[in-house]
Amino acid sequence: MVHLSVYAPENLPEIERGDSIAERILTSLADFPLQTGDIIAISHKVVSKAESRMFDLREITPSPKAVQYGVLLGKEPALIQLILNESEEVLWAERANGPMICRHHRGFVCANAAVDCSNTKPGHAVTLPLDPDLSAAQIRGEIERRLNIRIGTIICDTHGRSFRNGACGIAVGASGIVALKSYIGKKDRVGRVMESSVECYADELAAAATLVMGQGDEGRPIAIIRGFQGTIGEQSAKEIIRQQETDIFLQALQKTRK
Amino acid sequence: MVHLSVYAPENLPEIERGDSIAERILTSLADFPLQTGDIIAISHKVVSKAESRMFDLREITPSPKAVQYGVLLGKEPALIQLILNESEEVLWAERANGPMICRHHRGFVCANAAVDCSNTKPGHAVTLPLDPDLSAAQIRGEIERRLNIRIGTIICDTHGRSFRNGACGIAVGASGIVALKSYIGKKDRVGRVMESSVECYADELAAAATLVMGQGDEGRPIAIIRGFQGTIGEQSAKEIIRQQETDIFLQALQKTRK
Numbered sequence: 001m002v003h004l005s006v007y008a009p010e011n012l013p014e015i016e017r018g019d020s021i022a023e024r025i026l027t028s029l030a031d032f033p034l035q036t037g038d039i040i041a042i043s044h045k046v047v048s049k050a051e052s053r054m055f056d057l058r059e060i061t062p063s064p065k066a067v068q069y070g071v072l073l074g075k076e077p078a079l080i081q082l083i084l085n086e087s088e089e090v091l092w093a094e095r096a097n098g099p100m101i102c103r104h105h106r107g108f109v110c111a112n113a114a115v116d117c118s119n120t121k122p123g124h125a126v127t128l129p130l131d132p133d134l135s136a137a138q139i140r141g142e143i144e145r146r147l148n149i150r151i152g153t154i155i156c157d158t159h160g161r162s163f164r165n166g167a168c169g170i171a172v173g174a175s176g177i178v179a180l181k182s183y184i185g186k187k188d189r190v191g192r193v194m195e196s197s198v199e200c201y202a203d204e205l206a207a208a209a210t211l212v213m214g215q216g217d218e219g220r221p222i223a224i225i226r227g228f229q230g231t232i233g234e235q236s237a238k239e240i241i242r243q244q245e246t247d248i249f250l251q252a253l254q255k256t257r258k
Numbered sequence: 259m260v261h262l263s264v265y266a267p268e269n270l271p272e273i274e275r276g277d278s279i280a281e282r283i284l285t286s287l288a289d290f291p292l293q294t295g296d297i298i299a300i301s302h303k304v305v306s307k308a309e310s311r312m313f314d315l316r317e318i319t320p321s322p323k324a325v326q327y328g329v330l331l332g333k334e335p336a337l338i339q340l341i342l343n344e345s346e347e348v349l350w351a352e353r354a355n356g357p358m359i360c361r362h363h364r365g366f367v368c369a370n371a372a373v374d375c376s377n378t379k380p381g382h383a384v385t386l387p388l389d390p391d392l393s394a395a396q397i398r399g400e401i402e403r404r405l406n407i408r409i410g411t412i413i414c415d416t417h418g419r420s421f422r423n424g425a426c427g428i429a430v431g432a433s434g435i436v437a438l439k440s441y442i443g444k445k446d447r448v449g450r451v452m453e454s455s456v457e458c459y460a461d462e463l464a465a466a467a468t469l470v471m472g473q474g475d476e477g478r479p480i481a482i483i484r485g486f487q488g489t490i491g492e493q494s495a496k497e498i499i500r501q502q503e504t505d506i507f508l509q510a511l512q513k514t515r516k
Contacts (some may be wrong), residue, residue: 001265001290002470002478008260032259092506101506109421118446118455158457162420162507163367164428164498166438166458168465180424188376189475197376199416199468200424207426207465210457211486212260217447220260228469240422248350248359249420252510 004227007032008212008220015046015221017054021135022142025222034143034224037231039152041209043221044172045119047135047155048126055082057123069093073100079115079125086113086127091253099160101253104128107241108172109250110159119217129155132173133236140175152177152231156206156213162249169210171202171237178233179240201230202237262485265290266470266478273304273479275312279393280400283480292401292482295489297410299467301479302430303377305393305413306384313340315381327351331358337373337383344371344385349511357418359511362386365499366430367508368417377475387413390431391494398433410435410489414464414471420507427468429460429495436491437498459488460495 012028015021021042034040048054062070062077066084070077074096084090087102091109099111106128108114114128129135132155140153155173160166171179183197209223244250270286273279279300292298306312320328320335324342328335332354342348345360349367357369364386366372372386387393390413398411413431418424429437437460441452467481502508 001267003266004264004466004470006262006264006466010259118450118452119448121448122450158455161458163500163505164458164461165500166456166461166498168426168458168461170422187475189477190377190379192376192380194376197416198424200419200422200426201469203422203424203426204465204469207462208262208264208469211459211462211466211488212262217445219447230469240424242421242423247421248514249507249511252514253507256506256510256513 002229004208004225006208006212007224007226009222010220012219012222015049017049017052019050020142021047021050022139022146025139026143026146028222029224032224034147034149034151035226036149036151037226037228039154039177039205039225039228039231040139040143041154041156041206041213041223041225042139043213044128044132044155044157045116045126046221047129047132051129051135053127053129054120054124055127057082057125069100072096073098079117082125082127083113083115086115091250091257103250106132106172107238108159114157114159114172128157128172133175133238136173136175136236150176150232152233154202154206154209155237156209158210168203169206169213171206171240174202174235174237176233177202177205177235178230179235179237181230200240202235202240260487262466262483264466264470265482265484267480268478270478270480273307275307275310277308278400279305279308280397280404283397284401284404286480287482290482292405292407292409293484294407294409295484295486297412297435297463297483297486297489298397298401299412299414299464299471299481299483300397301471302386302390302413302415303374303384304479305387305390309387309393311385311387312378312382313385315340315383327358330354331356337375340383340385341371341373344373349508349515361508364390364430365496366417372415372417372430386415386430391433391496392431394431394433394494408434408490410491412460412464412467413495414467416468426461427464427471429464429498432460432493432495434491435460435463435493436488437493437495439488458498460493460498
């Protein structure tokens, strides 16, 4: 029987600006010794808070473009300005009270460039960390050094999807894992060489972690995945972004906009 | 500490046409008593095999359209005919050796209408079950009656995604679970009422299950998820399909094709 476990501690303190996430995790897991092979999934929100990526909307001056979108979408212009600041391009923004579908500077295509107001101070909004892969690497490095073990880290967000309702946990940052597992060239059960299967372990791990983290008021922003057989690797989450040149879905949205 | 477990038995026998999946699962889990609240994830492939959804490509006569696609894509015309038989429409098929992006009769937008040749007999291909939600309901019903417990079931496949590399486990069928968990109207940690968060539990559960199932020659087509706090419900996987009328991603692809 293969067995994978996903744990979420319930005593992680509220993370503040400047906090060391690694230290908070280790304190919170004092009675739960981490092991080599464990993967720690962390909600991007606590990383963003620690890295000063929470913004007071009163301090943001909206551009004319943001005001224009504000009227169209029925959203606060300062919030839209923050979304625009995070975006490489707006792919779709047409429906009142609807999302802006944006391509984030780091390549993620998602609603509102991942800018989020839930679980933040009133009048504030949180963006992604500036470099979620770097954040994942730093947290991993600090935990590995302190405990002398080898782990993987994932920074999670929940994104909506094309064609399907609801959002799922995905990896916006990762370090020390196999993010994309290729089966190409491997044999299946009847000896046939597989031609195209690539599985996104990073996003599946993030989805599994999200099941125990919750998205409301649960206060469980980290999860430990133990027993996964495909842990060790050197990929980050950057590899998961489709190349723009071959992304037919992105190109279709871009064409529609024009 | 919240704790979720995902188990995959390694002794499930090869499933043949006409087999009872529920019975095979129960035999395989003789030493692992199922409990109320467990969710059983099942690879669609074994369900399809049991339900005679494996096709001998030599018995399929390709239409002129399939022959045409065959030349364009460098694929076997009989395989393309099977893909066309499963599809409501072809959304994109332009690249030699590339996929056909199709909208399946049941609404899934995915590569090759989910027709798959891996882990099948040589010269054969497997389609989705005719009604994966019904298959999930039947397997669930049989297990619940025999054991007098209350479980959930998910039929899994792995689908590629827009904008992101790699495929993830998703639910093509489900019974007895909360497929879509809405946080709308609930309060976050600072008391703010959430306006838009809907989480696709079904797909996150399928992703977690896929992590232990593997996609190569592992031979682990089922997984048991235990300890999930959001199990009981009455949704199926049908609810996860975006309504065509409001699916901007689908509409963008449809426009590009014209």
